[in-house]
Amino acid sequence: MKIIAFAEQRNNQFKKTAFEVVRAARTIADQLGAECNALVIGGNVSSIASQLGAYGASKVFVVDDAQLEYYSTTAYAKIVAEIARAESADMLFFPASAMGKDFAPRVAAKLDAGLAADCTALRVENGTVIATRPVYAGKAFVEVAVRSAIKLFTLRPNVFSAGTPAGSTAVVEKKESALGEADFGAVVKEIKIAGGKKDVAEADIIVSGGRGLKAPENFSMVEELAASLGAAVGASRAVVDAGWRPHDEQVGQTGKTVSPSLYIAVAISGAVQHLAGMSSSKYIVAINKDKDAPIFSIADYGIVGDAFEVVPTLTAELKKTLNR
Amino acid sequence: MKILVFVNHVPDTETKVKVGADGKTIDPAGINYMLSPYDEFAVEEGLKLREKFTGEAVVVSLGGEANKETLRKALAMGCDKAVLLKNASSHDSFAVARSLADFAKELSPDIILLGKQSIDYDNGQIGSLVAEMLGMPSISVVVKLEINDGAVVAEREIEGGHEIVHAKLPAVVMAQKGLNQPRYPSLKGIMDAKRKVIEERAVAPVASKIEVLTMRKPPAKNPGKIVGTDASAVPELVRLLHEEAKVI
Numbered sequence A: 001m002k003i004i005a006f007a008e009q010r011n012n013q014f015k016k017t018a019f020e021v022v023r024a025a026r027t028i029a030d031q032l033g034a035e036c037n038a039l040v041i042g043g044n045v046s047s048i049a050s051q052l053g054a055y056g057a058s059k060v061f062v063v064d065d066a067q068l069e070y071y072s073t074t075a076y077a078k079i080v081a082e083i084a085r086a087e088s089a090d091m092l093f094f095p096a097s098a099m100g101k102d103f104a105p106r107v108a109a110k111l112d113a114g115l116a117a118d119c120t121a122l123r124v125e126n127g128t129v130i131a132t133r134p135v136y137a138g139k140a141f142v143e144v145a146v147r148s149a150i151k152l153f154t155l156r157p158n159v160f161s162a163g164t165p166a167g168s169t170a171v172v173e174k175k176e177s178a179l180g181e182a183d184f185g186a187v188v189k190e191i192k193i194a195g196g197k198k199d200v201a202e203a204d205i206i207v208s209g210g211r212g213l214k215a216p217e218n219f220s221m222v223e224e225l226a227a228s229l230g231a232a233v234g235a236s237r238a239v240v241d242a243g244w245r246p247h248d249e250q251v252g253q254t255g256k257t258v259s260p261s262l263y264i265a266v267a268i269s270g271a272v273q274h275l276a277g278m279s280s281s282k283y284i285v286a287i288n289k290d291k292d293a294p295i296f297s298i299a300d301y302g303i304v305g306d307a308f309e310v311v312p313t314l315t316a317e318l319k320k321t322l323n324r
Numbered sequence B: 001m002k003i004l005v006f007v008n009h010v011p012d013t014e015t016k017v018k019v020g021a022d023g024k025t026i027d028p029a030g031i032n033y034m035l036s037p038y039d040e041f042a043v044e045e046g047l048k049l050r051e052k053f054t055g056e057a058v059v060v061s062l063g064g065e066a067n068k069e070t071l072r073k074a075l076a077m078g079c080d081k082a083v084l085l086k087n088a089s090s091h092d093s094f095a096v097a098r099s100l101a102d103f104a105k106e107l108s109p110d111i112i113l114l115g116k117q118s119i120d121y122d123n124g125q126i127g128s129l130v131a132e133m134l135g136m137p138s139i140s141v142v143v144k145l146e147i148n149d150g151a152v153v154a155e156r157e158i159e160g161g162h163e164i165v166h167a168k169l170p171a172v173v174m175a176q177k178g179l180n181q182p183r184y185p186s187l188k189g190i191m192d193a194k195r196k197v198i199e200e201r202a203v204a205p206v207a208s209k210i211e212v213l214t215m216r217k218p219p220a221k222n223p224g225k226i227v228g229t230d231a232s233a234v235p236e237l238v239r240l241l242h243e244e245a246k247v248i
């Protein structure tokens, strides 16, 4: 049996999810007595490939092609499906990142395979991989089995542990890709990265603000608190709809689903749609002046108080403690 | 321009989920349904394209009789035609995509618009699956769309930024919040929608590729600790985060 884990990179650097996905593949491979390989695609990625050995990959397939410097859903899908076939892979693991979510279903279609999307846990039972995935924005979970010859899984970032890297290096095997113009149906021409801004979907700590902050300029308070923790800034829909914050910061059922280790909700009431997006955070802190705000029902720690007073004090205290 | 929009009929976002008697699906009792929010952006974008290029906007939903309510909403917003692909509401992405792709093939649209994800099963697969089945390019999580002479330039959200993606029509575009501001149906739109006939089609059954074994609620959380009622609680909060939770 053979598992191939797709290891996402940008700018020739692996994303954290790459390590998480490879480690998860290794863990499952060990339980199945299967082989665990990884796959890297990009424009100049040969030199980084062997890093994946430390996370459990025995072999790393590399498709290194100048045409692939930027992501293309059609070209990536073609490459992965071809390698899966050539290697007779039984399972493919992807990150449920913007990239993985975009092209993994195309690979599934090419391989006539089922895809369990956005999994938060995997286990093996009687030789079958059973995936847990949230539905209704985390208000429930389903356990699913994939019923096709080749089985695909996308894994939610930040949920699976990458473990500690363990020395060993992987065998790197170059694969050729015969890509023509027709394979680039949709192609990225430019990437705009908001300078240094952390994305809530990837952050380990998030500080989110809500309508209780009363005006967009008061978000500076939230930004400073976030900076003191190296955290990303999130927002409730109320403030996104009001135009105070960009929608890529919105957390919730119609925003991003996040699972950081610490989520601090400032002046957010905790409507079901907001809770849906962040309830799987490991620790939740709520700062709200209304003791009956629903956010307290899921918070591990709460301060019932005025954000305008509590937040700056918290920032100062953290700066002192964390020496930032 | 021939525009095809896929819409799903889903429990509204206020829904308190209860697991049904089969232990695999939700208990439908007392649930209100709605046009899936991302699909509303897809409908709006379809209407904008029709206004710009003229043509026809066809909206299609796969599911039961109840999906007609969502199709009527899309008609009321201004879609020209609605089609119900009758199927006892499958949640299997591959099967749904197969049926939608077969229907799309027959229509040969210039563009297929849909939501980036249904807010029931949160699969986010249909757009990419359908595109692959039809051999079309696809762009997901789109917050900006421009079309000129068949050339598509779209902006899609990625972690920490945006990608500018180029493609050619026919293409599949998956809408994200921010793409537009969906219009409210006008009174006339609502009246017209009531009179329009929703075409119904039977679809051939397609085998599921994902088997749901169980559905359960997340474990209930223990009530948290109120650390204090003003800024004087801050040092204790920091201590707890550091020593008890060990997250900072």
Ligand SMILES: Cc1cc2nc3c(=O)[nH]c(=O)nc-3n(C[C@H](O)[C@H](O)[C@H](O)COP(=O)(O)OP(=O)(O)OC[C@H]3O[C@@H](n4cnc5c(N)ncnc54)[C@H](O)[C@@H]3O)c2cc1C
Pocket (backbone or CB within 6 Å): A209, A210, A211, A212, A213, A235, A236, A237, A238, A239, A250, A251, A252, A253, A254, A255, A256, A266, A267, A268, A269, A270, A271, A272, A273, A274, A277, A287, A288, A289, A290, A293, A305, A306, A307, A308, B013, B037
């Ligand atoms: C289809 C649909 C989808 C939705 N999707 C989302 C989503 O993805 N994400 C999302 O967040 N919402 C979503 N919502 C909206 C959701 O229902 C709520 O309206 C929204 O989350 C409220 O935002 P809020 O908590 O910032 O504002 P409010 O509910 O107005 O809460 C403000 C809070 O601030 C507190 N406060 C006020 N002043 C202070 C102060 N000085 N110090 C401390 N606390 C203070 C108040 O006590 C209150 O609890 C959706 C709604 C619908 C209908």
Ligand SMILES: Nc1ncnc2c1ncn2[C@@H]1O[C@H](COP(=O)(O)O)[C@@H](O)[C@H]1O
Pocket (backbone or CB within 6 Å): B006, B007, B008, B009, B036, B038, B039, B042, B060, B061, B062, B063, B093, B096, B100, B113, B114, B115, B116, B117, B118, B119, B121, B122, B123, B124, B125, B126, B127
């Ligand atoms: N049963 C359905 N009928 C029509 N469109 C659907 C259906 N299910 C999903 N879609 C479309 O596909 C998008 C992505 O859905 P999903 O992959 O199920 O998360 C949705 O936003 C809809 O636009």
